[in-house]
Amino acid sequence: MIHTVDAASAAAFSPLESERFGVRAARAHVVAENLERVLEFCAAERIDLLVARCATGDLTAVLAMESHGFLLMDTLVYFGFDLARKKIPEDTCEYQVRRFQEQDKDQVRSVSAAAFKGYMGHYHADSRLDRRKCDEAYASWAERSTRLKEAAEEVLVIEDNGILAGFATLRLNSPEEGEGLLFAVAPEYQKRGVCPALMIHSLLWCRSQGARRMVISTQVTNISMQKVWCRVGLEPSHSFYTFHKWFDE
Numbered sequence: 001m002i003h004t005v006d007a008a009s010a011a012a013f014s015p016l017e018s019e020r021f022g023v024r025a026a027r028a029h030v031v032a033e034n035l036e037r038v039l040e041f042c043a044a045e046r047i048d049l050l051v052a053r054c055a056t057g058d059l060t061a062v063l064a065m066e067s068h069g070f071l072l073m074d075t076l077v078y079f080g081f082d083l084a085r086k087k088i089p090e091d092t093c094e095y096q097v098r099r100f101q102e103q104d105k106d107q108v109r110s111v112s113a114a115a116f117k118g119y120m121g122h123y124h125a126d127s128r129l130d131r132r133k134c135d136e137a138y139a140s141w142a143e144r145s146t147r148l149k150e151a152a153e154e155v156l157v158i159e160d161n162g163i164l165a166g167f168a169t170l171r172l173n174s175p176e177e178g179e180g181l182l183f184a185v186a187p188e189y190q191k192r193g194v195c196p197a198l199m200i201h202s203l204l205w206c207r208s209q210g211a212r213r214m215v216i217s218t219q220v221t222n223i224s225m226q227k228v229w230c231r232v233g234l235e236p237s238h239s240f241y242t243f244h245k246w247f248d249e
Contacts, residue, residue, distance in 0.1 A: 073122035093197035100155035112142035178206030180216035
């Protein structure tokens with residue numbers, strides 16, 4: 001039986017991470033008021049690893065988590081684009097952006113594996129997690145996005161004479177908001193206009209779905225990606241810390 005906590009706690013068992021890393025894992029969104037309930041949930045479910053996020057401005061929650069042995073693993077910064085008020089730039093890239101097709105599946109996975117090898121997200125920042133499995137997480141995410149609507153509602157690819165140069169996965173968070181989930185550019189196509197083109201077509205997709213805003217996030221250290229987003233017209237919006245808590249320490 002999986003216990004649940006109230007909606008404000010947002011704590012839940014994580015089957016994907018549990019299977020991938022061979023531990024009982026859970027995820028939570030933490031505020032100072034729900035931390036004790038989140039910890040009770042983890043004790044009841046015999047959780048080994050908790051991945052917890054909190055707003056960077058919630059220093060009360062940060063200090064409380066640190067006092068319980070949570071370790072900071074990364075900082076996610078979100079950018080947004082006001083689709084109702086801002087003009088989407090024109091795509092000047094020489095490569096074609098189109099919807100994913102079934103024959104693209106293997107190339108999407110291989111592009112993801114190459115683009116995210118050693119990428120310093122919260123998995124790689126945790127020395128207790130297997131490096132190979134950390135790399136595999138992004139390729140697995142990309143593969144799930146091509147076949148499961150709950151992983152992504154749309155996948156766009158960009159190709160150069162049949163060679164996949166990159167891809168983007170998207171979803172609607174609400175009728176008002178679209179989100180860019182996973183973007184990847186093959187290493188040999190980086191700095192060739194692929195990322196801006198994917199972003200422009202992602203904005204167009206969100207607008208075509210009736211959304212008034214698009215958001216996307218990355219690690220705060222990923223400056224090159226943030227520069228691309230700024231050139232396209234996105235603006236910084238909000239940010240979250242990602243903490244890990246191991247319960248056998």
